[in-house]
Amino acid sequence: MSVQRHGVSIGLERIDGDFFLTMHVRGKLTHEDYQSLVPMLESAIAGVENPKINVFFDATEMEGWEPRAAWDDFKLGVKHGREFNRVAMVGNRRWQEMAAKVGSWFIGGEARYFEDEAEAMAWLMEGS
Template sequence: MAVQIIQDPATNMIEIQASGLLTTEDYETFLPRVEKAIEEHGKINLMFVMEHVDGWEVGAFWDDLKFGFKHHGDLNRIAIVGDKKWEIAMAKIGQYFTSAEVKFFSASDQHHAIDWFRVGGTSPAKA
């Protein structure tokens, strides 16, 4: 899987762009960056852009759950960007594992997610 991490101080956001199958190694790559941002800035926004994501390895799914429990109150907003129905479902399910607001945005509406982080406005989100 390919993972790219982008940090935007203007929106207090970390964007994780992912494709393929999420693995434990992917989580070992981006979770330390997310945790460092939380330590430095307090609550952050997280955007997870899923381009052709095929799912999670069992270990990676477990890493995701552990992160959610550990940082339950450390995220302000989470935007999940993609185009598959199961990604919409993941956004809805994800709401139960965090105190953050979680919304799904289609890939064509990714700019609305950034606006949502910036001004906290409404959006055409589906979740």
């Protein structure tokens, strides 16, 4: 019997019009994960003129996206992409680096892949 662990923890802080979103994913992202994430994000940025969102995305335990979740991610990028300033993905797999590059096509800012958490945080903070 194998145990499949899955989960996403989400943190969101706001300083004036700047937002700092943290995500830690274990397993595969699901449609249900986006059903939790998107309303929280939209509620936080509602009424803020020109919000600026920086994202720290810990993907070191991530195994990918379910197909419907990948579509949810695409829709989120299309709808709110210009509001994302910087997205730092920390991972340990080649496909994650490619995902960060592709993701940067759908946001107004930059997305970068890192293998070192401290480097990712330093890059996010210099863009604030």
